[in-house]
Amino acid sequence: MPPKPLSHWLPILDWLPRSRGAQLRDDLLAGVITALLLVPQGMALALLAGLPPIVGLYAGILPPLVYALFGTSRTLAVGPVSVAALLVANALAGTAADPGSAEWLQGAITLAALSAGILLLMGLLRLGELANFLSHPVLSGFTSGAAVIIIVSQLPQLTGIALPRDAGTLTQLGHLFMELPRLDPGPLIYGVVALLLLLMARKAPLLKPLARLGIPPRATLLASRTAPLMVVLGATAIAAFTLPLLPVAVVGDIPAGLPVPSLQFLAGDHWLELLPAALVISIIGYVESVSVARVLAWRRRERVDPNRELIALGASNAGAALTGTMPVAGGFARSMVNFEAGARSQLAGIVTALLVALSALLFTPVFRYLPLAVLAAVIIAAVIPLIDVKALKAAWRFDHADGLALMVTFLGVVLVDIELGLAAGLLLSVGTFLWRTGHPHAAVVGRVPGTEHFRNEERHHVETWPHLLLLRMDESLYFANTAFLEQVVARRVAERPELQHVVLICSAVNRIDHSALETLEQLAENLALSNIVFHLAEVKGPVMDRLRGSGLLEAMGDGRVFLSSEEAVEYLGTHPRPNGNEQENQDSPSAENHP
């Protein structure tokens, strides 16, 4: 292989020099719009993760800049994301630290460093495809479940009612219900009004009048996407003046300034304890990032390289650890906004990062009177679209097993434990697949009269022959279905005393493993003990290559490998061995027996 150019590893060297006027303008605008969304969301997500709000802004500075260097997606918006923030809070709840404390922050930074290591290692080992073992239903159930937990976690901010931290979701909801009389009107009013405004701003029909007024779609989008910032600023202004009238918890002083890169993350001492959580954060973050990057790449006939994405996301998380913030990923919603706002390259991401840095440097005093309830509303509005009931219906309708995997993951995540729920869904979906390939469709076939087509004898009127069993297995043969194959043949043999030949039709067999090979050898030998010859038909080329070197053809004795079922019938149907069984007078295929 020729050495790859440097631009293979640093795609920025490819796209940056080719940037031109119109594209620069598009990227600039998209970067601004995304930043307006990211500033309030970043602070809110930091709170969700149990961290000071400014840490959420940090997560929007260096990590996207690093991604811009290494990433293969032009439009993925990397930064703080809701599921990672939830997983950070969940992982650290198991340690001795308290939310908001220095140890808690240290734990979040350790998680970012671990995620960086895991992703870089997976990238170097080219293990990107491991993520494929998370099936869509499991991912959907996980995301919906995480969204529900996030919403529940925001209820204390919204209601002023403290909930037990380590309790299950149901216990927390029960507690909330019992404490309802103590509802605090301040946060409730701010929170509910903000939530309603945010949800309304997203509804397309409400934006249509603007379009009719001649406002260009991009400007409409701008108005829609800046809603979180507008709501946040408006609520802050109101709270600043009315705080004595309507008391509500506010953000308070945020230390302004940029993060100073430091190796402080090396000081963490819960590495091993946090490793499983970091693994889940990395893989889920990676899957989310690559999924949205793929969708966006398709729209412009671009390509995303899964293994280089691992490197890019690993480097971004290293940037997060270096600047003292929580793990990052490519967020679904913010990337879509970035794309729809016209982003053409990672230049948009760079603009976003610079604007967020500017906010961290200059504008934090603005948020002094920002009610926490409003930030809770920002998070809730962001995750509500993640709850996907349609996916459950569609999966269940298509295949109950898929629907069940989704439901088990969702309920496991919500009611038991986030990581256990994910593991249960993963095991269930892999188990279902193995179970099904272990119980393949097997059909006894016969010939459609007057043709060379062979069909299932239970579904079609076909010719069959008492001394001949044509069995088609609709699956590759491997260890989990060898016993099934043996049982099917044994049952048929026991049913048919006149049987002389068994032909296994392998048209749907893409692969045979050594367990299956041994089973076929054993089967051929066992059938020979009963004076039955075992044949194969329609064996695919690569499978035949394998079988040629093995002992199967020898074990088959007089058995042959026929190119087609028709050939098998022509050869065997017209030449039944007269000495095979009691009924010796049948020497031609008798279609009459099976009208």
Add this chain to the structure above:
Amino acid sequence: MPPKPLSHWLPILDWLPRSRGAQLRDDLLAGVITALLLVPQGMALALLAGLPPIVGLYAGILPPLVYALFGTSRTLAVGPVSVAALLVANALAGTAADPGSAEWLQGAITLAALSAGILLLMGLLRLGELANFLSHPVLSGFTSGAAVIIIVSQLPQLTGIALPRDAGTLTQLGHLFMELPRLDPGPLIYGVVALLLLLMARKAPLLKPLARLGIPPRATLLASRTAPLMVVLGATAIAAFTLPLLPVAVVGDIPAGLPVPSLQFLAGDHWLELLPAALVISIIGYVESVSVARVLAWRRRERVDPNRELIALGASNAGAALTGTMPVAGGFARSMVNFEAGARSQLAGIVTALLVALSALLFTPVFRYLPLAVLAAVIIAAVIPLIDVKALKAAWRFDHADGLALMVTFLGVVLVDIELGLAAGLLLSVGTFLWRTGHPHAAVVGRVPGTEHFRNEERHHVETWPHLLLLRMDESLYFANTAFLEQVVARRVAERPELQHVVLICSAVNRIDHSALETLEQLAENLALSNIVFHLAEVKGPVMDRLRGSGLLEAMGDGRVFLSSEEAVEYLGTHPRPNGNEQENQDSPSAENHP
């Protein structure tokens, strides 16, 4: 379903009344031969499990009687088996008890009771097929590894050198090597001579002269199979007279008598701790039993019911727990002997059990001077055939992944831990299967000129068309290969700017899950964004039934489902859309492009 007759659950009601003279004689002889083998083996296996020798005889009394009632195999010999004995010793080494102590025995009984519960539960839930997930290479590696450990475990008896109990196999061998100067001649002489005699007695060439002398084969077999008993009795006689001359550890007093059924097994208090080991003992024992039962059943066109075997083996283990002995299973070697000796029904097993009971009652004083080294030789001779190097070669030659799974299991069992080794092999074989189905064979096909056959364009000279991509996936589509499918299509689309149609040929697709469905929908929509129409061809009936209810056909827009690749080419090849791409002048398939 009509209610099943009582004989379905108690097969003895079916076969016993139909027993006739010749069969009774055959069963009687087979029962005697098997008992002659079982008595010394049972005592030796008890010692292997760290139990008093008499307990091994107990395992050959009630359990086979219970199996005779419930078992569906006519000739399976149930009783103490080497792998279960090893697993018992291994499991109890983790507890505080010492081998030979009352607590140790209690632990073995607890394991039998747990195995009974597990097997009965699996039988009631009809989970017999779970055992299918142990592939042949993994089982082979496990059995070979267990045999090696058993042999190493017998070296102290053979050499008189005590080995550290909890150390790994390599450490033990190293220790043995260091202590070689302390070799004890007594056990070594008895052990080596006994081992050589036992191995020679098994060699067929040595038995031929007997046949030439006119001795019937069954008598020869009898002579061969009684070798262990002869060796044991001979060695005992010699030791009784020469013990002062050549000191050697002997069995000593064995309390004679039959086991008294008791519920003492309920007194065990390590239930939870021993559960994982009991699970492995049950499943391995079940797999071994059913494997040999199947092989024997085939030879006489009989059937074995895997789920009723679970019940029968569970009941046998309940019998073991009730009579205060270790877990039992159907042994491979002893069942083969039983079969070859002419057993026709479980009557042979009943005869064996009665003879073993007689031995326990009357003959234990005979074994007072039996050297332990000779029992060690009996065990070693019994397990040597289990070390299957040929299986490794055959598996590796057929498929390196199968060979690797066997090797990993073997080395894991021998060097690390019996149960961890088994788990590693299981994970590796399942992982390999998932990995392969996740990376299926995918071929771009074209038409063999002048025919309606379509073949891989990389292997054959075929007609292709620049505006048409015919892609065949040789695997069912499911979550682990959806990303692969998408990447293959994306790469081809990026390579071919003139592309207007993608046809996915599904002739080898036996199943589509919801993840794959969503990927196909997404693919169709993404392709549509690039003005490419997505089609399907050769979709199997059951798959098509599924797709009809889904949103895929809608997402495909103008895309069609063709019955055959030929139909796709006829329809699409002669009607390229003129407005699709830059090159508008190609309006017929151009075979000339690909000579």
